Amino acid sequence: MIEQSWSKKEKTVARRAFEGAYEKECKDLIEKIQKRANEAKDPSDIWRLHDFLNKRIKEIENKYDYRYSVLILVFARLMEEGWITVEEIEGLSEDKIFKIRHLAEGLI
């Protein structure tokens, strides 16, 4: 992918979209943890919850990478997974939006 330049305005939009997705995904994870915790009965459920948390935390830490060199790919993944909407990246260049949407749809 050709390196993109990001205007000041685009950086503001990107940062807001990025942080919004992170908040949404963490909120969703909290709800999943609550459900699993409240359903836990046996000691083995503690270990299962621990494994689940380990896996999800690693996934989130890897995914939320705010380097401009990879941000198009990050946004595409977040859109594919439903954490970012097209409306939330309004303000980025048409070219960037096109790439994000089409990568998210697996068309590129």
Place this chain on the structure above:
Amino acid sequence: MIEQSWSKKEKTVARRAFEGAYEKECKDLIEKIQKRANEAKDPSDIWRLHDFLNKRIKEIENKYDYRYSVLILVFARLMEEGWITVEEIEGLSEDKIFKIRHLAEGLI
């Protein structure tokens, strides 16, 4: 500590007390996890819960060591922490009960 021999009857009592303590402590941990999960609001609470779980799981895995060579010490610790009562180790020799109780009280 001088190596102790364990009769068949004592082994039955010990196993039941050990497993009972493990069940109780895990049940208590499940309640603590539920409380923390249900109070979680921010992403940082996920990481805090993860750290808490890591720590408690390591502690439990280290503590519940069913080797007869260390069982007196394990029972003393479980009694000190409230996971085993004197009634639950009835059937062990007087000598073992004495050691467990006094170690639990920090008198030996």
